[in-house]
Amino acid sequence: MTSTLPIVDHPSAAREFVTNEPRSHWHDDSLWFVRSKRDKQAQSIPEWEYLREQASTIKNHTIAKLPEYLQQFEANATRLGAVVHWAADAEEHNRIVLDLLRRNDTLRIVKSKSMLTEECGLNEYLIDNGIEVVDTDLGERIVQLRGETPSHIVLPAIHIKKEEVGDTFHKYLGTRAGESDPQVLTEAARGHLRGKFLSGEVGITGVNFAIADTGGLVVCTNEGNADLGVSLPRIHIACMGIEKLVPRFQDLSVFTRLLARSATGQPITSYTSHFHGPRDENSELHIVLVDNGRSKIRDSKTFRESLNCIRCGACMNTCPVYRRSGGHSYRATVPGPIGSVLGPAKNAKAHKSLPFACSLCGSCTDVCPVKIPLHHQLLAWRKVLVGKRLVAWNKRMAMKAASFLFCNPTLFAAAGYLGRVSLKVLPKSLTHNPFNTWAKDRDLPEPPKESFHEWYAKNRPSGSETISKEERS
Amino acid sequence: MSETHSSSRQIILDRLKGCVVDAPELPTIDPARVIQFEDRLQQFQDTLASVGGEAHLVNTPSEIREKLQTIEVFQSARRIASTVPDAVTPTVDLATIDDPHALSTLDWTIVRGEFGVAENGAIWIDGKTLPHRVMIFIAQYLAIVISRSDLLNNMHEAYARIGTPDPGFGVFVSGPSKTADIEQSLVLGAHGCRKLQVFLLP
Numbered sequence: 001m002t003s004t005l006p007i008v009d010h011p012s013a014a015r016e017f018v019t020n021e022p023r024s025h026w027h028d029d030s031l032w033f034v035r036s037k038r039d040k041q042a043q044s045i046p047e048w049e050y051l052r053e054q055a056s057t058i059k060n061h062t063i064a065k066l067p068e069y070l071q072q073f074e075a076n077a078t079r080l081g082a083v084v085h086w087a088a089d090a091e092e093h094n095r096i097v098l099d100l101l102r103r104n105d106t107l108r109i110v111k112s113k114s115m116l117t118e119e120c121g122l123n124e125y126l127i128d129n130g131i132e133v134v135d136t137d138l139g140e141r142i143v144q145l146r147g148e149t150p151s152h153i154v155l156p157a158i159h160i161k162k163e164e165v166g167d168t169f170h171k172y173l174g175t176r177a178g179e180s181d182p183q184v185l186t187e188a189a190r191g192h193l194r195g196k197f198l199s200g201e202v203g204i205t206g207v208n209f210a211i212a213d214t215g216g217l218v219v220c221t222n223e224g225n226a227d228l229g230v231s232l233p234r235i236h237i238a239c240m241g242i243e244k245l246v247p248r249f250q251d252l253s254v255f256t257r258l259l260a261r262s263a264t265g266q267p268i269t270s271y272t273s274h275f276h277g278p279r280d281e282n283s284e285l286h287i288v289l290v291d292n293g294r295s296k297i298r299d300s301k302t303f304r305e306s307l308n309c310i311r312c313g314a315c316m317n318t319c320p321v322y323r324r325s326g327g328h329s330y331r332a333t334v335p336g337p338i339g340s341v342l343g344p345a346k347n348a349k350a351h352k353s354l355p356f357a358c359s360l361c362g363s364c365t366d367v368c369p370v371k372i373p374l375h376h377q378l379l380a381w382r383k384v385l386v387g388k389r390l391v392a393w394n395k396r397m398a399m400k401a402a403s404f405l406f407c408n409p410t411l412f413a414a415a416g417y418l419g420r421v422s423l424k425v426l427p428k429s430l431t432h433n434p435f436n437t438w439a440k441d442r443d444l445p446e447p448p449k450e451s452f453h454e455w456y457a458k459n460r461p462s463g464s465e466t467i468s469k470e471e472r473s
Numbered sequence: 474m475s476e477t478h479s480s481s482r483q484i485i486l487d488r489l490k491g492c493v494v495d496a497p498e499l500p501t502i503d504p505a506r507v508i509q510f511e512d513r514l515q516q517f518q519d520t521l522a523s524v525g526g527e528a529h530l531v532n533t534p535s536e537i538r539e540k541l542q543t544i545e546v547f548q549s550a551r552r553i554a555s556t557v558p559d560a561v562t563p564t565v566d567l568a569t570i571d572d573p574h575a576l577s578t579l580d581w582t583i584v585r586g587e588f589g590v591a592e593n594g595a596i597w598i599d600g601k602t603l604p605h606r607v608m609i610f611i612a613q614y615l616a617i618v619i620s621r622s623d624l625l626n627n628m629h630e631a632y633a634r635i636g637t638p639d640p641g642f643g644v645f646v647s648g649p650s651k652t653a654d655i656e657q658s659l660v661l662g663a664h665g666c667r668k669l670q671v672f673l674l675p
């Protein structure tokens with residue numbers, strides 16, 4: 001199934017977004033605002049780095065012992081009265097959910113945010129099978145009404161302007177034409193979704209954390225939509241990737257302290273709900289455990305740690321490429337740095353350009369609450385892709401040429417000289433020709449008068465071949 | 474369930490067991506390394522305010538009622554659910570309600586919280602104390618009553634205090650329902666309560 005995925009070329013997928021300069025800057029600023037809030041929260045906790053280390057170790061431990069913890073979780077959840085289902089891939093996950101709905105003659109479901117169900121394409125699948133699916137997270141509802149997909153894992157509608165939300169709501173919810181006040185628009189959505197909540201026959205949620213030693217699950221929202229969605233209907237279906245486990249109930253303390261602070265710069269989400277078993281004897285709780293490629297990632301020593309991800313989105317908010325090119329340019333359910341690691345793991349060919357949509361600045365690694373070495377993994381992917389010959393020939397040739405140049409000091413010096421001279425004498429019309437895409441929106445640097453070698457030869461202290469210690473410091 | 478179900482279970486577990494990974498030891502948090510506050514009450518009030526909630530120091534349940542009566546949307550409230558009857562007499566009898574949908578028109582809910590957390594303004598509500606779970610999410614306005622002596626420093630203390638959770642439901646509530654999904658502008662009252670009042674008894 002996955003082998004037919006279209007190949008994503010990030011630069012061309014991003015073109016429309018980045019060439020709309022005001023929009024690209026607006027998007028950049030919005031995310032930087034979130035990133036700044038995150039910094040403030042992180043700095044307010046003196047033990048922040050300690051927490052990150054704990055979180056990373058807990059996750060490394062869990063993923064290593066995943067089979068044991070999954071079985072422990074299953075046993076405990078079952079003891080509490082939940083029904084645990086196992087899905088090897090997206091298709092099976094969707095089938096399990098549809099089966100449950102069919103068995104209960106369900107026509108309408110309400111859903112809170114779940115990146116897993118996005119990954120599995122559950123919405124389309126259910127809609128194709130005649131089920132009305134309502135995303136209840138405001139951002140998700142906005143993109144759903146617009147026929148789009150989320151562009152961010154925490155802020156699904158971060159790419160949409162309030163005027164555009166106004167247009168969408170005018171069309172579907174009957175708000176006044178031209179209305180763009182977030183307060184008014186949110187109020188309209190509240191009214192609209194209340195009706196949906198009340199008529200939802202089954203509530204579907206994602207899972208932020210599942211606890212092996214108690215068999216419980218934790219769902220975090222700010223809107224309270226997951227709770228409204230599952231405390232009205234009789235049936236709650238919770239869908240989760242198998243990596244969402246934590247071993248002990250107490251471990252939640254570490255993760256609930258990190259998640260919202262990293263995600264939106266809040267000290268905690270407004271609602272952090274803990275479900276241990278179904279609501280009452282007349283209700284049902286179904287938990288669907290999904291692999292869908294995760295066990296394969298676990299096999300890889302290099303990329304295993306990407307399973308530690310708690311989907312906070314901090315790496316996106318800080319990524320200079322994501323901020324300027326927008327989430328849709330990744331053409332992946334999870335965009336940004338972590339998406340560029342997970343995408344190729346799913347399908348190297350389809351997502352081969354994503355590890356290159358990165359400046360290797362390392363900012364993602366610095367903010368990641370579970371310390372995934374994101375930029376190292378992106379670099380590692382590049383090596384894998386070159387090895388698989390999945391990198392475009394011009395890039396490969398350029399790399400080869402560069403490596404040849406750097407290995408030949410004489411050639412390197414000559415090339416430097418040539419570069420300095422050409423920078424001086426070549427007319428702009430030639431350097432900024434349409435074939436030189438690098439020069440778009442960029443000016444070439446002022447050529448230095450001399451190379452570093454020449455400068456050093458003139459300036460080095462007479463008689464000494466090497467720089468003395470004092471001069472270096 | 475079906476056969477595919479059980480076979481997928483086996484397939485997934487076999488795949489995982491097929492790759493043996495060295496596990497680092499599971500760490501335990503050192504309580505000396507996590508944040509403590511000199512004035513937990515002040516910290517709790519400040520944080521609660523920063524997440525959009527309002528704290529009130531009261532000495533008796535009747536003071537809660539008096540405070541609430543100064544709030545316009547409480548004066549006009551018709552359907553009130555309360556599990557703190559010495560503070561607010563309910564107008565909706567929760568015991569007679571079978572279907573949670575019947576609570577859709579609740580104006581106010583007043584419930585007890587078990588404890589508050591100073592670092593993030595969160596309050597733990599034990600589902601056992603709620604005749605209907607939905608009452609705290611569906612009401613237009615929510616008030617929670619806790620004791621000032623039940624304020625903890627941080628989430629490590631919070632989870633330690635819960636200990637082993639009983640079957641059922643429990644939730645940390647921190648501020649009213651909110652969203653910033655439209656251009657990052659914060660709006661209170663997305664789906665759940667529009668405002669959160671927290672009453673701190675001695």
Ligand code: SF4
Binds near residue numbers: 369
């Ligand atoms: S990789 Fe780290 S920073 Fe990025 S979403 Fe996952 S947990 Fe957050």
